[in-house]
Amino acid sequence: MAGKGNCADFVIDAGKALFLPGSAPDAVGRKLLDLFGGSTAPPRTTVLFVSATDVQSPDVRDFLRRELDKDLHPTVTVFDPQRSTLVDDFAELDAARNSLGADINLPPTMAVPDAAAGDVVQVDDSLRRLAPVSTIEQRQALRTLAADSAPAGPDKLARYLEQAPPGLTDGPDPTADHSALLGVPHALFGDRPGLDLPTLLGSPGRVSLADVRRVVDGQLTGLAPSTVVNELASGRAVAALVHGWPPGATEPQVRWLYRDRDGAVRWGVEGTPKVDRDGSADLRTRLLEQPQTTVLLLGPDGAAVAPPEPPAVVSEPVRSTLHLSVRSRASGNSILIGPWDDDFVGPKQQEIRQVADSSDQLNVPLNVRRGQPRDGLSTLEPAIADALHTTLENNRGIRVVVATEANDQLTWLTTQRHQRASVHPMDEGWKRLWVATGPDGQTERYSDPSDALRRATTLADPLPDTTMPEVRALLASATWRDAEAFFRDRIDRLRTPDAAAEVVRLVRQYTEISSGRDRLGDGLIRDSTFFVPDVSTPAFATVLKTAVNAGDDSKPSIEPRKPWLLDEIEPHTQRADENLLFGYLTDRPLNLSSPVGEYLTGLLWLREMMQAMLSAATGITGPDGLSVIRAKGELDGERAARTPGQPEQLRAHAVIAENFLGILFPDQAGHTGAEQLLDAIDCLTGEDRVAWYYMIKHMAKPFRPAEQDVNRLRDRISNCAQ
Secondary structure (H helix, E strand, C coil): CEEEECCEEEEEECCEEEEECCCCCCCCCHHHHHHHHCCCCCCCEEEEEEEHHHCCCHHHHHHHHHHHHCCCEEEEEEEECCCCEECCCHHHHHHHHHHHCCEEEECCCCCCCHHHHHHEEECCCCCEEECCHHHHHHHHHHHHHHHCCCCCCHHHHHHHHHCCCCCCCCCCCCCCCCHHHHHHHHHHHCCECCECHHHHHCCCCCCCHHHHHHHHCCCCECCCHHHHHHHHHHCCCCEEEEEECCCCCCCCEEEEEEECCCCCEEECCCCCCECCCCCCCCHHHHHHHCCCCEEEEECCCCCECCCCCCCCCCCCCCCCCCCCCCCEEEECCEEEECCCCHHHCCHHHHHHHHHHHHCCCCEEEECCCECCCECCECCECHHHHHHHHHHHHHCCCCCEEEECCCCHHHHHHHHHHCCCEEEEEEEECCEEEEEEECCCCCEEEECCHHHHHHHHHHHCCCCCCCCCHHHHHHHCCCCHHHHHHHHHHCHHHHCCHHHHHHHHHHHHHHHHHHCCECCCCCCEHHHCCCCCCCCHHHHHHHHHHHHHHHCCCCCCCCCCCCCCCCCCCCCCCCCCCHHHHHHHHHCCCCCCCCCCCHHHHHHHHHHHHHHHHHCHHHCCCHHHHHHHHHHCCCCHHHHHCCCCCCCCHHHHHHHHHHHHHHHHCCCCCCCCCHHHHHHHHCCCCHHHHHHHHHHHHHHCHHHCCCHHHHHHHHHHHHHCCC
């Protein structure tokens, strides 16, 4: 069958795939099809046929990654597109191997240069593979380890790590073989069930991260950095497998921690450095600090060690009006953002905590973790920036953010976007000063942090918070499911004209702030590289306005009635209420004649929302409907639950919806640029594309838009055509 992958065609059949880029002719030569059909794929292996002209295509590499994610072992067969024969030039195949980082299948009769004979893995009588250089080097390191007759333990591990086998470095390629990772438990504990080096070395299959987790045989769980290090330092555990996404990474990484013979805790990478507890200085420690990082502890016998019971949480007095980000926590008069593990903070962080806790004002101590520089400016890790924005947005009583170091994005978010004040330390020679910055962008320096904090409190100029408590709590919901539950619980206070007017006022207030002058840069606040549009408050405004306008209607609410994406649905004839909007935002399960899965449920709700926006009777205008579509999955808890690097499919749907409405109603909705549209479409699955193809086909007809515009949008969705 034919499948879609990143706007490139793949013909897939029985463990084989043929890559046909969008520019390829529709007809595939019979000779090539015979070549493709006559090959076989061993179990748990995918053979990808690629033209020699397409080896450099990023779509090919993405396909290989997806197969690896399925725990399959992909190999590549390179063919000559002109002759439809297998490429038998060793240098060309070697270049393909190095480009893709995957095993390359060699023609059965091809002669291999003697110098490369060691690179070829004999699989059977008819198939040979040219393995990536990193795999060869890792396997050689494991052979050396297997030949080391010394007893297992930290000394043997240290000798193994001195070889620095690829795959134990700080940034392994996500498509690479990870067999060298298995050398760590073997060196420490010797042979174990599932960890047989001779069998591993005799297998051509790539060792994936999933294989590593299976071999160590235990459950990875979230643990505080101090817990991990303290368990190793105490000797209760002697090794720890750490799995997570370092800041900015789009692929997970696996690293080992181990306890050396002297009791020091070290990273199992080149040079075996000791653990640095300052995550702002060591990316490895920052991996431990990430909320989605998981760890498996191994004891002296190599068996998994149950993590210690977490300490009992002592409830602290928290003001009832506080609305915290899911990534922040309250402590006395402070809201802590960033890593504040007590055993992992240095003297500077401790001083900041003491100063903040001694204040009678509500404030935010923020432990800075830097993100990737942007336009020459320093940034925060996205998770910390989101937590800061959400916390300041939902708590107008906070006047000051006290940071562990200077950071451009932090200062801008605090002083310009939210009109508060910031304080951070700076070293001037041997002297430490404290810098206070207010909304006017001017800085003042103090030698005492308490003086800087007091001055910053007077500089802050937050807008007064006159919002109804119920509205403020609704806007602070972590997820749309939470928002719906809170709305139902407070419906008498929230389904009112006053509540709707409050949210509309906040949207207008946000627009005014965005149009204000940026005193730390040129232009307006909305022009800043750090500006992120508020997509949730306009959606809340639409929900409350729709609920008020619908009233207490006894008619059944609008919801999907047809289970097939290919079905055409009729225009709606009744006014919409909040049930439609919450149903879309939460993917409420459907009671249909044919059961549908969770993913299809979301697409059916999307189709229903689009039809509601195109049906005059519902009362949902294009701009209001778009505000809801843009906000799906964007609340604080929903963003926090996403895996780093996860495709932004929900945002892609919003971009397409905006472009579709822009074609139907040029005066009501805009268009995004072609490049942004193609980037968004690139996130979509084949099921998403099918849904949009038929939505556009059926829904555009009554409005008779320019046919070429509709066809162009459908073509872009189908095959990313310009």
